[in-house]
Amino acid sequence: MMKSLLPQSQLRRAAAAGRSSGGGAASGGADGAGSDGGAGGRAPAASTFWFLLHALCCLVSLFLGFRFSRLLFFLLFSTSELYSTSSSSSAVLRATTTTTTTTTTTTTTTNTFTLSFAATSNPPPSTLANHTALDSAAAGTSGHTQSHVVVGRHGIRIRPWPHPDPVEVMRAHRIMERVQEEQRRWYGVKEPRQVLVVTPTYSRAFQALHLTGLLHSLRNVPYPLTWIVVEAGGTTNATASLLARSGLTIVHIPFPDRMPHDWADRHATENRMRLHSLRVIRERKMDGVIVFADDSNVHSMELFDEVQKVQWMGAVSVGILAHTGAADQPRLSEEDKQNMPLPVQGPACNSSGQLAGWHTFNSLPFTGKTATVVGEAAPVLPRGLEWAGFVLNSRMLWKEAEGKPDWVKDLDAVGENGEEVENPLILLNDPSSVEPLGNCGKKVLLWWLRVEARADSKFPQGWVIEPPLEVVVPAKRTPWPETTAEHSSELLNTKQDQEDRRLSRTNRSSRSRSTTKRKGGVQGQEN
Amino acid sequence: MALALLRPRLMPSAVALALLLVACSGVARGQDTERIEGSAGDVLEDDPVGRLKVYVYELPTKYNKKMVAKDSRCLSHMFAAEIFMHRFLVSSAIRTLNPEEADWFYTPVYTTCDLTPWGHPLPFKSPRIMRSAIQFISSHWPYWNRTEGADHFFVVPHDFGACFHYQEEKAIERGILPLLRRATLVQTFGQKDHVCLKEGSINIPPYAPPQKMKTHLVPPETPRSIFVYFRGLFYDTANDPEGGYYARGARASVWENFKNNPLFDISTDHPPTYYEDMQRSIFCLCPLGWAPWSPRLVEAVVFGCIPVIIADDIVLPFADAIPWDEIGVFVAEDDVPKLDTILTSIPMEVILRKQRLLANPSMKQAMLFPQPAQPGDAFHQILNGLARKLPHDKGVHLNPGQKVLNWTQGPVGDLKPW
Numbered sequence: 001m002m003k004s005l006l007p008q009s010q011l012r013r014a015a016a017a018g019r020s021s022g023g024g025a026a027s028g029g030a031d032g033a034g035s036d037g038g039a040g041g042r043a044p045a046a047s048t049f050w051f052l053l054h055a056l057c058c059l060v061s062l063f064l065g066f067r068f069s070r071l072l073f074f075l076l077f078s079t080s081e082l083y084s085t086s087s088s089s090s091a092v093l094r095a096t097t098t099t100t101t102t103t104t105t106t107t108t109t110t111n112t113f114t115l116s117f118a119a120t121s122n123p124p125p126s127t128l129a130n131h132t133a134l135d136s137a138a139a140g141t142s143g144h145t146q147s148h149v150v151v152g153r154h155g156i157r158i159r160p161w162p163h164p165d166p167v168e169v170m171r172a173h174r175i176m177e178r179v180q181e182e183q184r185r186w187y188g189v190k191e192p193r194q195v196l197v198v199t200p201t202y203s204r205a206f207q208a209l210h211l212t213g214l215l216h217s218l219r220n221v222p223y224p225l226t227w228i229v230v231e232a233g234g235t236t237n238a239t240a241s242l243l244a245r246s247g248l249t250i251v252h253i254p255f256p257d258r259m260p261h262d263w264a265d266r267h268a269t270e271n272r273m274r275l276h277s278l279r280v281i282r283e284r285k286m287d288g289v290i291v292f293a294d295d296s297n298v299h300s301m302e303l304f305d306e307v308q309k310v311q312w313m314g315a316v317s318v319g320i321l322a323h324t325g326a327a328d329q330p331r332l333s334e335e336d337k338q339n340m341p342l343p344v345q346g347p348a349c350n351s352s353g354q355l356a357g358w359h360t361f362n363s364l365p366f367t368g369k370t371a372t373v374v375g376e377a378a379p380v381l382p383r384g385l386e387w388a389g390f391v392l393n394s395r396m397l398w399k400e401a402e403g404k405p406d407w408v409k410d411l412d413a414v415g416e417n418g419e420e421v422e423n424p425l426i427l428l429n430d431p432s433s434v435e436p437l438g439n440c441g442k443k444v445l446l447w448w449l450r451v452e453a454r455a456d457s458k459f460p461q462g463w464v465i466e467p468p469l470e471v472v473v474p475a476k477r478t479p480w481p482e483t484t485a486e487h488s489s490e491l492l493n494t495k496q497d498q499e500d501r502r503l504s505r506t507n508r509s510s511r512s513r514s515t516t517k518r519k520g521g522v523q524g525q526e527n
Numbered sequence: 528m529a530l531a532l533l534r535p536r537l538m539p540s541a542v543a544l545a546l547l548l549v550a551c552s553g554v555a556r557g558q559d560t561e562r563i564e565g566s567a568g569d570v571l572e573d574d575p576v577g578r579l580k581v582y583v584y585e586l587p588t589k590y591n592k593k594m595v596a597k598d599s600r601c602l603s604h605m606f607a608a609e610i611f612m613h614r615f616l617v618s619s620a621i622r623t624l625n626p627e628e629a630d631w632f633y634t635p636v637y638t639t640c641d642l643t644p645w646g647h648p649l650p651f652k653s654p655r656i657m658r659s660a661i662q663f664i665s666s667h668w669p670y671w672n673r674t675e676g677a678d679h680f681f682v683v684p685h686d687f688g689a690c691f692h693y694q695e696e697k698a699i700e701r702g703i704l705p706l707l708r709r710a711t712l713v714q715t716f717g718q719k720d721h722v723c724l725k726e727g728s729i730n731i732p733p734y735a736p737p738q739k740m741k742t743h744l745v746p747p748e749t750p751r752s753i754f755v756y757f758r759g760l761f762y763d764t765a766n767d768p769e770g771g772y773y774a775r776g777a778r779a780s781v782w783e784n785f786k787n788n789p790l791f792d793i794s795t796d797h798p799p800t801y802y803e804d805m806q807r808s809i810f811c812l813c814p815l816g817w818a819p820w821s822p823r824l825v826e827a828v829v830f831g832c833i834p835v836i837i838a839d840d841i842v843l844p845f846a847d848a849i850p851w852d853e854i855g856v857f858v859a860e861d862d863v864p865k866l867d868t869i870l871t872s873i874p875m876e877v878i879l880r881k882q883r884l885l886a887n888p889s890m891k892q893a894m895l896f897p898q899p900a901q902p903g904d905a906f907h908q909i910l911n912g913l914a915r916k917l918p919h920d921k922g923v924h925l926n927p928g929q930k931v932l933n934w935t936q937g938p939v940g941d942l943k944p945w
Contacts, residue, residue: 066769066771067769067771148840149721149775149839149840151695151696151699152696153771153776154771154772154775154776154860155776156779156783157776157780157784157861157863158864159784159864159865162783162785162786162864163787163788164787164789164790165867165868168790168867168868169789169790171871172754172790172871175754175809175871175873175878176754178875178878179809180751180752182879182882183747183748183750183751184748184750186747186886187747188748
């Protein structure tokens with residue numbers, strides 16, 4: 001009975017397929033096959049018919065991009081009968097399911113969308129038949145409206161160019177930025193305070209290097225910032241122009257004394273410069289968190305997030321980078337190497353998270369080998385506790401501030417008698433009230449480093465080469481001006497040693513290379 | 528002179544006003560969360576105590592406790608809501624021991640606890656289990672026959688609810704169990720105009736383990752740097768090797784269209800940082816699978832990731848209490864190839880508002896089944912839903928002798944006793 005009705009169903013199906021998929025050739029073929037096949041009882045004709053049908057379905061599947069099941073032909077015609085009696089339909093279905101391998105459905109349809117050429121997707125008319133079938137089924141259970149979501153095999157919709165569009169990618173990134181900004185606003189610091197960065201500086205060869213680095217770090221700080229630059233030897237145009245190009249709010253303060261060439265004296269002068277800037281902050285009643293950023297130090301962004309948490313005075317962990325800069329490293333015994341403590345200065349806490357003491361840099365392995373003069377090729381070490389590891393609430397310095405604790409000394413009382421202001425703890429009566437920041441000092445938030453050229457090194461004014469160079473200087477030997485005889489001879493000697501050692505190393509290697517090479521005459525100018 | 532007198536008096540009030548404004552702005556600048564109001568009003572935080580009374584039938588343990596004892600995986604899979612609902616009701620303040628004053632009757636039968644060795648629940652015996660339970664309550668108490676179940680509710684968290692089958696076509700063919708025709712069903716499945724969603728059902732989220740999710744929380748200031756996130760199958764090669772069947776081809780379409788797109792972090796692996804990654808994403812895809820619902824929605828809401836729901840006509844949990852179109856993004860299955868265009872063209876204020884709504888703690892609480900129960904959680908939302916259906920209308924109580932249900936309706940296999 002089913003077979004006799006086949007050609008009619010095929011004609012209907014073929015017509016529907018033709019309308020929906022727009023593949024006229026396929027439908028024409030189906031038509032032909034249907035009419036040719038016929039409902040004959042002739043066995044060979046039947047088998048060829050099934051073969052042709054199978055081939056046709058394969059072709060159509062290739063064309064459409066998903067499996068076009070033969071079963072559809074049967075089920076489409078039988079949908080009108082299927083739902084009239086529920087039990088018989090299941091019997092019919094079970095008979096037909098044996099022909100296909102995957103689980104089959106009672107209400108399959110084809111939704112022929114997917115493809116590049118399908119400009120508009122006309123819902124295939126087969127779904128109308130389906131709707132009526134489902135309606136009759138649904139009417140049996142409850143009289144509600146028909147869902148337009150169809151159960152069964154659907155095509156996988158792929159657009160012709162499944163690659164990202166650059167405009168959309170940019171939009172997505174902008175969305176992400178905005179969402180992150182909003183997150184910062186909600187969960188980040190509630191009332192971001194101004195950051196007052198105090199930097200002592202002076203004009204020398206490496207000043208531009210250090211200040212440019214610090215400048216870029218400060219430009220990335222997401223909080224309102226004021227950069228207080230104290231310059232030894234008075235303000236210079238070079239420094240002022242460098243600062244002006246930064247785009248930050250600058251307070252450029254001159255300091256009368258010149259910067260000495262000796263590390264110990266330089267340290268003391270820097271301390272006095274910082275104290276001077278604290279006095280300026282107090283005079284101008286600047287409000288915010290004071291961070292001591294030395295120009296050669298390197299700061300992480302988390303430092304500025306962490307210092308927002310300070311109440312009055314906080315301490316952070318500073319990584320100390322004491323680079324040697326000389327060819328000979330300090331000879332450390334194995335024992336020394338093992339006992340070498342971490343090169344970190346910072347607060348040490350007890351188990352309940354309260355300040356218990358200070359962790360300082362161990363300079364014992366370096367005794368006798370540290371640099372005394374600025375620019376000397378020897379490690380430069382911090383002395384005691386560096387100012388860079390402390391942050392203050394500027395209100396602590398004000399004459400009158402609400403809630404100012406009594407363990408803070410008045411600023412006027414500090415450094416008056418010309419005493420050495422070693423570290424900011426001198427500002428307090430009670431050094432135990434310092435707050436440890438950065439997860440109790442576990443996180444190193446900045447690094448302390450001192451790298452300088454010799455005090456008399458020449459560099460172009462403002463780093464502009466004017467007038468243009470006349471003498472072309474070979475890269476290897478930079479003429480150093482003679483200053484004091486001993487220093488220069490020492491340096492020249494060490495330089496000579498370095499050169500010789502380097503040359504001997506390359507000579508050795510080229511000699512070894514030439515001996516290993518069998519091919520004659522290859523004496524490369526390896527240099 | 529008058530001015531001089533006025534000024535000092537004005538000053539303190541002016542100062543007070545200024546302080547008040549500053550305080551207000553300070554408060555407003557804090558955590559911006561918006562109140563969530565659905566079509567039923569601002570009901571997420573309602574307390575059901577005092578608004579309804581539930582009587583819990585005492586069924587023999589073979590219907591409940593023995594099943595859990597046989598396989599304790601029932602307590603942690605996504606269908607565990609039925610077990611936890613029973614435990615909650617038994618010790619809750621809305622339980623009454625006097626059935627005459629009860630508004631609702633609860634039958635604790637765990638129909639989703641018959642698990643395969645791999646942990647998947649088999650629905651084949653569930654209709655018989657349910658039928659047997661109803662026969663028990665109708666023979667031991669008069670309350671079922673009084674209303675033929677119209678004031679009874681059942682928790683059926685299976686794939687297609689009370690149709691009791693995991694395959695959609697078979698589930699549609701079976702339809703909702705005829706005996707439950709008048710009862711209220713509390714189920715996870717929801718699709719508009721579908722045979723397996725009865726009018727008046729309460730839709731609930733699937734069970735997701737709240738403790739496990741809480742242990743994977745990261746600090747909220749971790750910046751959200753993933754645009755779209757999804758982890759799961761795209762092709763179910765075991766059951767649907769050719770594709771096109773599983774998820775109606777929508778998941779496969781997501782993969783084919785966006786596997787090369789760096790904005791879409793989609794794959795089938797299951798990384799150990801799955802929960803943490805969701806918290807670092809802005810959008811989380813929640814496409815349908817074999818059934819339209821999934822625990823992904825709960826995870827997305829708890830982790831603050833905007834759910835992108837790709838399931839045509841889906842009905843989401845507590846739809847009358849939670850305005851889902853304001854919280855999630857709905858994408859039609861046909862529009863999946865344009866998903867990137869759709870998501871990047873959502874206006875910024877809309878995205879930020881969705882995030883604010885998701886950040887509301889009552890929203891997150893409403894999706895969870897914590898042990899022990901907490902105010903505003905999913906258990907309370909279910910009770911609120913039941914309370915909103917009160918008072919029962921007059922059709923509920925049948926005249927004595929009136930029978931509406933046909934006890935022999937349904938496939939022959941269901942009529943076998945259990």
